[in-house]
């Protein structure tokens with residue numbers, strides 16, 4: 242496994258790999274790898290013979306007062322996990338390598354960022370779309386894998402790839418959870434032992450919503466208010482949003498007549514957690 246820090250070096254590699262008639266898969270990450278990331282790597286290897294992961298805590302997707310500085314990092318551990326997973330190259334640039342002092346070009350989407358996480362994180366998806374475009378131009382992958390854990394991010398990337406005619410297959414991979422149901426996230430290390438149980442309320446609320454829908458409750462506001470009640474019953478939680486929406490446009494749905502996305506963001510202590518589930522009537 243090779244570690245590459247420089248754009249020029251990374252950009253020159255794909256031509257050589259493709260000359261050997263190998264396809265390249267990319268898994269973009271911010272590091273502090275866990276089993277969710279590993280599952281994306283395994284998925285990537287189903288679609289390509291050469292696997293690149295990026296480890297880059299992207300400053301442009303963090304807002305003021307968010308956890309850019311304190312975001313968990315452990316490169317040695319990441320290296321060992323990536324090597325075991327069969328990664329060929331880790332692309333791990335410094336922020337100044339990616340964003341020059343005169344950087345001024347961003348990729349923005351018109352509608353998808355105006356929902357869910359985009360409301361409380363206004364520039365987040367601009368940062369995501371921009372870094373992913375840059376990574377696509379640097380790594381030149383045939384395929385790229387993203388987790389459904391960040392459902393809105395996946396929707397944004399798919400839309401961007403379609404709108405800009407990028408010749409890259411985008412693969413969505415399922416949410417990987419702890420045994421107790423908590424969706425894996427690098428940010429879970431922020432949770433104190435006493436915040437674990439409140440953190441589980443997200444998954445409990447999603448399961449409860451699916452049960453309600455299956456029992457015939459199709460009014461989204463009723464399903465949301467039950468979820469609010471469940472999550473609010475823990476004093477450590479502060480709800481950012483709970484939404485029932487169209488999985489493609491992310492616009493709110495009032496009456497559930499087909500599969501819908503239920504998505505939520507909740508602060509547990511200082512940690513902002515997100516989770517989602519496609520609910521089936």
Ligand code: AMP
Nearest residue numbers: 270271272277387388390391416417425
């Ligand atoms: P991150 O390092 O948090 O930016 O995540 C990198 C990629 O891993 C994104 O495509 C995430 O959606 C994905 N990911 C993060 N957590 C999970 C999880 N629990 N299950 C599946 N994919 C995940």
